[in-house]
Amino acid sequence: MSERSYWQRMNRKRMSRRGILRASARAGVGAAGLALVGCGDDDDDGQAVTQVQQQQQQTTSQAQQQAMQPQQQQAMQQQTQQQADAQAMQQQTQEQTAEDQAEQQAMQQQAMVASTKKYGGWIVEQSANVYETYDAQRTVASPVLQVLARVQSKILRFANPDTGDLVGDLAETWELPDSTTVVLNLRDGVSWHAEGPGANHPAAAAGRALTTEDIVWNIDRQRNKLLTSGEEAGNFGRSAYWGGVASIDQVDNSVSLNLVEPDATFVQGFANEFNLINQPELVGGTEDQYTEVDASKVIGTGPNILTRWDPGEGISAVQNPNFYGLPDKPHLDGWVWVQTFQDPNAYRIAFEQKQVDSMTDPDPNTILAIHDDLIDETYLTYQGVANTVAIFTPSNKAPWNDLRLTRAIDLATNRRQLIQQLHNGLGKVSGPVSWMQEAWAIPQGDLETTPGYRVDKDADIEEARALWNAAGGPELGQIDWVTSELWASRAAWSATPGIIAEMFNQAFDTDQFNGITKPYLEIIPSWIAKDFDPFFSWIPNIEIPDARADMIGAFTTGAGSNYWDVSDPYIDETLVAAKQELDYETAYQMVREVQEYVMERGQFGRSICYNYIYPWIGYNYNKIEKKTDEEGWNFLAVSLQAMEHYLDLDDPSAATREAPSPVPL
Amino acid sequence: MQAYIIRRVIGAVFVVFLVGTFSFFAIRVLPGDFATASLGLDAGSASAENIQQRRADLGLDKPIGEQYAVWLWDTVRLDLGDSFLTQNTVWYEIGRSLPYSIELGVLIMIVGFTVAIPVGLLSAIFQDKLADYTLRGLAILALAAPVFWTAAIASLVVLQWDLFLIDVIGQPHLWEDPERAITWYLIPMFAGGFAGTATTMRLLRSQMLEVLRQDYVRTARAKGLRESVVIIRHALRNALLPVLTVMGVTIATIIGSQVILENMFNIPGIGNKVLTSLFARDNPVFQSVVLIIAVFTVLTNLVVDILYGVIDPRIRLS
Numbered sequence: 001m002s003e004r005s006y007w008q009r010m011n012r013k014r015m016s017r018r019g020i021l022r023a024s025a026r027a028g029v030g031a032a033g034l035a036l037v038g039c040g041d042d043d044d045d046g047q048a049v050t051q052v053q054q055q056q057q058q059t060t061s062q063a064q065q066q067a068m069q070p071q072q073q074q075a076m077q078q079q080t081q082q083q084a085d086a087q088a089m090q091q092q093t094q095e096q097t098a099e100d101q102a103e104q105q106a107m108q109q110q111a112m113v114a115s116t117k118k119y120g121g122w123i124v125e126q127s128a129n130v131y132e133t134y135d136a137q138r139t140v141a142s143p144v145l146q147v148l149a150r151v152q153s154k155i156l157r158f159a160n161p162d163t164g165d166l167v168g169d170l171a172e173t174w175e176l177p178d179s180t181t182v183v184l185n186l187r188d189g190v191s192w193h194a195e196g197p198g199a200n201h202p203a204a205a206a207g208r209a210l211t212t213e214d215i216v217w218n219i220d221r222q223r224n225k226l227l228t229s230g231e232e233a234g235n236f237g238r239s240a241y242w243g244g245v246a247s248i249d250q251v252d253n254s255v256s257l258n259l260v261e262p263d264a265t266f267v268q269g270f271a272n273e274f275n276l277i278n279q280p281e282l283v284g285g286t287e288d289q290y291t292e293v294d295a296s297k298v299i300g301t302g303p304n305i306l307t308r309w310d311p312g313e314g315i316s317a318v319q320n321p322n323f324y325g326l327p328d329k330p331h332l333d334g335w336v337w338v339q340t341f342q343d344p345n346a347y348r349i350a351f352e353q354k355q356v357d358s359m360t361d362p363d364p365n366t367i368l369a370i371h372d373d374l375i376d377e378t379y380l381t382y383q384g385v386a387n388t389v390a391i392f393t394p395s396n397k398a399p400w401n402d403l404r405l406t407r408a409i410d411l412a413t414n415r416r417q418l419i420q421q422l423h424n425g426l427g428k429v430s431g432p433v434s435w436m437q438e439a440w441a442i443p444q445g446d447l448e449t450t451p452g453y454r455v456d457k458d459a460d461i462e463e464a465r466a467l468w469n470a471a472g473g474p475e476l477g478q479i480d481w482v483t484s485e486l487w488a489s490r491a492a493w494s495a496t497p498g499i500i501a502e503m504f505n506q507a508f509d510t511d512q513f514n515g516i517t518k519p520y521l522e523i524i525p526s527w528i529a530k531d532f533d534p535f536f537s538w539i540p541n542i543e544i545p546d547a548r549a550d551m552i553g554a555f556t557t558g559a560g561s562n563y564w565d566v567s568d569p570y571i572d573e574t575l576v577a578a579k580q581e582l583d584y585e586t587a588y589q590m591v592r593e594v595q596e597y598v599m600e601r602g603q604f605g606r607s608i609c610y611n612y613i614y615p616w617i618g619y620n621y622n623k624i625e626k627k628t629d630e631e632g633w634n635f636l637a638v639s640l641q642a643m644e645h646y647l648d649l650d651d652p653s654a655a656t657r658e659a660p661s662p663v664p665l
Numbered sequence: 666m667q668a669y670i671i672r673r674v675i676g677a678v679f680v681v682f683l684v685g686t687f688s689f690f691a692i693r694v695l696p697g698d699f700a701t702a703s704l705g706l707d708a709g710s711a712s713a714e715n716i717q718q719r720r721a722d723l724g725l726d727k728p729i730g731e732q733y734a735v736w737l738w739d740t741v742r743l744d745l746g747d748s749f750l751t752q753n754t755v756w757y758e759i760g761r762s763l764p765y766s767i768e769l770g771v772l773i774m775i776v777g778f779t780v781a782i783p784v785g786l787l788s789a790i791f792q793d794k795l796a797d798y799t800l801r802g803l804a805i806l807a808l809a810a811p812v813f814w815t816a817a818i819a820s821l822v823v824l825q826w827d828l829f830l831i832d833v834i835g836q837p838h839l840w841e842d843p844e845r846a847i848t849w850y851l852i853p854m855f856a857g858g859f860a861g862t863a864t865t866m867r868l869l870r871s872q873m874l875e876v877l878r879q880d881y882v883r884t885a886r887a888k889g890l891r892e893s894v895v896i897i898r899h900a901l902r903n904a905l906l907p908v909l910t911v912m913g914v915t916i917a918t919i920i921g922s923q924v925i926l927e928n929m930f931n932i933p934g935i936g937n938k939v940l941t942s943l944f945a946r947d948n949p950v951f952q953s954v955v956l957i958i959a960v961f962t963v964l965t966n967l968v969v970d971i972l973y974g975v976i977d978p979r980i981r982l983s
Contacts, residue, residue: 124834130750130945132703132719140711141704235715291722292752312751312941313933338834339933342940345817346833346931352824355834387707485696520701525713541707656827661835 119331121647123622124356124660126347127337131293131311135283136276137222138290140237142386142541145273147309149638150317150335151193152300153277155184155215155270161635163439164268164545169639170210170277170301171255171270179262179580180246184255184270186212190301190324192279195665198299198306203285207322210301212250217280219245219257228284240560241269241549262580264587265546272543273638277301303330303642307663312339316663331646336660351617354657357647358618362492364424367615377620377653382426382613383632387538388434389418389612391500394532395605396565404471407602409534410452411464412507415609417457422493427612429453432554432595432603433547434611436634439584440547440591452599452607461507468508478514479504482535485517500536530563539608545635548579551591554606555598564605570597621647621654666974673970677963684959688952689736690729692943698725699749702946723749725948736952746949750942755953758938762954766923766934768839769857772850773919776858777865784862785869786901792874800866808863812922816856816929823852833931853926861919865908872904879903910973913966920958 128143136148156174159165168174171184187210193199194207220226223242227233236242244263249256259266269275279299283290286297295309303325304317315337319330338356341347344366351359351370361367371380391413395406419427428435431442431453447453454460468474481504483497497515504513518535526532540561542550552575553561555568571594578590598604616632618624624632625644633640648654700719704711720726724735739746745755788800807815823829829848839846876882877900885895924936931937935954942950 129941130699130703139704140715141707234712235718291719294752310751312945339931340941341833341931342937342944343928343931345813345820345929349820349824349831350833350931353827353830355832486701489696517696519696520716524711524716528713 117646118648120333122334122660122662124336127315129312129340133290134293134297135290136274138235145638148276150304150642151302151306153302154275157639158271161633161637180259182257186253193299193305196305197295201296204282204299212255215255216248218277227287264582265548268544268546318665329643334662336662357622360616364426364615367617371617378617381616381632383616384436384611384613384634386542389609390539391536391607393534393605396530402471403601404467406605408464408467410602410607411460414503419610423612427610429610430608432598436611437545437547479512480514480516482518482533484537485519488517566604619653621651677967680963681959685956688955692948692951699946745953748950750945750947755949762935762938765932772854773857776854777861781862781865785866788870789873804863804866807859812856812860813925816852819852853930857922857926860922861915872907876900876904913969916965917962
């Protein structure tokens with residue numbers, strides 16, 4: 001990977017207000033999208049699109065159209081519309097900046113890519129081995145989404161998961177008539193899977209039309225944390241988010257959500273990959289077996305129907321013949337997931353002999369070596385891991401409540417060194433907002449001169465040492481710095497406890513720091529109880545690109561994830577205002593100011609370090625929408641892949657590929 | 666003889682009990698459990714209440730002594746429980762895996778013994794000649810080269826020249842698709858076979874050299890018997906006796922190498938199950954599979970010991 005260009009690209013990834021405008025227009029969200037950004041009008045766009053589309057259609061010969069398959073025709077029409085859309089928008093925004101023009105070009109290129117998309121074929125990938133449950137609403141473990149996000153739908157989904165561009169899914173459009181109301185206009189003609197193991201389950205209502213009651217049931221279930229039996233369950237992972245809904249009204253085919261308070265981030269949560277919509281009859285009827293994973297307990301409205309789900313053996317899904325996106329999407333006939341390869345040798349054999357279509361490995365060198373060997377047949381993509389890595393200091397109790405100590409630790413943390421030592425340099429430093437939430441993060445270039453993140457680490461160390469000594473750090477005696485055993489259990493990271501201890505010992509010219517490990521089961525409860533020892537670990541998964549909710553959760557008085565008891569009126573007021581602010585630039589500025597304020601105080605003990613990335617390799621015939629040649633999506637993008645993923649079996653790299661054997665409907 | 670067998674059986678049961686107990690505690694000493702392993706990297710996002718609930722569902726919240734007593738009583742009744750991972754019974758999981766392990770194990774033994782015996786024989790016949798040095802060199806290489814190294818090199822050679830399909834996804838049985846199965850098993854069976862060959866070959870060579878110097882061999886030659894008859898009928902049969910005694914050890918080595926090879930070639934056998942269940946902290950499967958391997962190893966050694974006792978009366982008398 002070209003590190004220079006990669007970093008440069010990341011530095012300019014902050015989304016512009018125009019970017020949001022265009023995204024909203026492109027998504028066809030109408031008034032709702034415009035309400036989000038405060039102004040605009042899409043009527044002109046629509047007219048221009050129609051005119052250009054008509055011209056394009058006239059120039060297409062009838063013979064060509066006849067030769068095309070219906071799906072290809074549909075794709076061509078959509079491509080024409082996308083091109084026209086892009087062109088119309090280009091005319092409309094003549095005064096836009098050079099950056100905006102570059103983004104438009106990228107959009108046009110995307111439209112051109114769409115023209116080459118093909119239909120049919122099966123993708124074969126490695127699956128996770130362990131699935132906690134088949135109910136995405138009752139877990140925080142993301143592997144389940146690899147399967148379910150292709151089978152079930154959400155209210156909205158991301159067109160671009162990194163910037164937060166939204167498109168309709170079960171809700172075709174949505175509106176924000178006032179600051180506390182969200183109206184979801186459900187798509188017509190959506191039905192639950194009519195075939196497959198899930199549809200055949202006695203509890204399932206196979207083929208039934210989706211109703212507003214289904215949406216209400218799913219929201220109520222999560223915000224009330226209640227099972228069908230009336231029993232309360234503590235494992236609804238998004239209950240805090242849905243708790244933002246005060247009441248729900250149903251009118252015809254629309255659902256109106258009345259929010260507890262104004263929340264500009266709320267709409268994006270509909271597209272959170274975990275917010276999949278379950279069928280009340282089936283999921284409600286099997287709630288007592290929710291950890292017993294198999295295909296017969298899963299039904300959805302999504303592009304695929306699950307035909308097999310045997311953890312540790314195999315998974316298979318076929319195209320849903322009644323999917324509302326057809327004939328345009330999805331492109332693939334289905335998916336086959338094979339069991340996890342315990343050994344890289346088996347995975348390598350499977351990939352090199354084209355028994356699987358893609359590969360990744362915890363050791364990036366393996367992937368880079370294979371890519372070098374198969375340079376003409378494969379391409380490489382880097383993807384971020386949403387579990388942000390951080391140093392946690394218990395600033396809520398003595399002695400760490402002296403913010404000089406917390407600040408000293410934050411300054412002494414050598415983030416760039418950790419990325420080199422633990423991740424072969426594949427990662428990027430993150431401020432209080434992770435770089436993965438790129439529209440809200442402090443750009444990498446700015447961080448290079450920010451204390452704690454400076455490239456010139458000596459300056460950080462000098463300042464850190466002065467603070468440490470001034471606050472009586474040397475008198476603290478031995479300090480055990482904990483690393484989670486789950487982290488240290490990975491061979492490549494086993495030396496982490498020692499590395500962390502050594503990092504601080506060197507920074508403070510001492511031998512006080514001692515690296516130890518503890519199980520998660522010990523760390524997490526103590527963390528939640530706000531009685532934890534200093535530790536190094538991941539922080540909970542980032543689930544949506546909008547960082548405001550995460551910042552509020554971590555730093556406002558009494559918030560759920562404020563394990564450091566931060567209570568600062570300035571932070572409270574600014575973040576609450578930012579959450580309600582509909583203008584992106586203004587909201588960004590507020591969040592940015594809070595980030596800088598927090599960093600000046602050693603991040604109050606929640607010292608975000610970095611997010612690492614990992615390489616992913618695929619054959620050229622295995623086509624996935626991505627930002628550039630080398631960048632994959634930062635966020636979970638399975639829903640997007642379910643729609644956009646396709647195979648080009650005419651590509652030379654597909655010559656020796658053997659068709660997989662899926663489980664049919 | 667009966668007392669000897671009873672003594673050996675009691676010893677074998679005790680060994681199996683110790684191994685089972687060890688595996689029970691070993692997987693619990695490791696960091697994490699299935700409740701956290703099933704969350705993977707997202708474990709930090711889970712609430713403590715959620716994890717505790719999961720542990721309670723799986724019975725992992727009970728005192729370790731109680732868990733041990735339950736496991737012991739269930740095992741005695743041959744109730745191995747259900748897999749945390751697949752929810753299938755452990756017996757089903759073992760039934761699905763065992764045929765693969767038997768196939769590979771038999772193939773490894775066939776390769777091992779068909780190579781070891783002729784090579785040991787030739788090496789002894791051509792003692793201190795070029796053939797002897799070459800074959801002994803190869804045996805030392807086979808001893809020195811770890812099985813995973815041999816298998817990895819062989820895999821790279823196959824991939825580099827695209828020699829044949831190693832069907833790590835299809836996982837066909839020999840009786841289902843012999844051609845695909847044999848190309849899939851080819852590298853592991855030779856890598857495992859060669860690793861097991863060295864000890865047997867070297868032992869056989871030294872035994873042959875000793876036997877060939879015995880008076881009865883000289884007598885056989887003096888009687889004018891053909892050299893092939895002398896070697897095979899008189900010398901080899903006697904030289905093979907000590908080889909039988911190390912057969913138990915060899916089989917244990919083969920099982921050990923199978924754990925590695927099954928994972929390297931995605932063979933869903935018992936060896937694969939050991940690692941999969943270990944990484945997933947699937948306690949019921951891990952404990953049971955280790956127990957099955959122990960029973961198999963102990964039984965093999967028991968049979969060898971009894972056979973040796975039958976062959977050599979001095980053993981059973983002692």
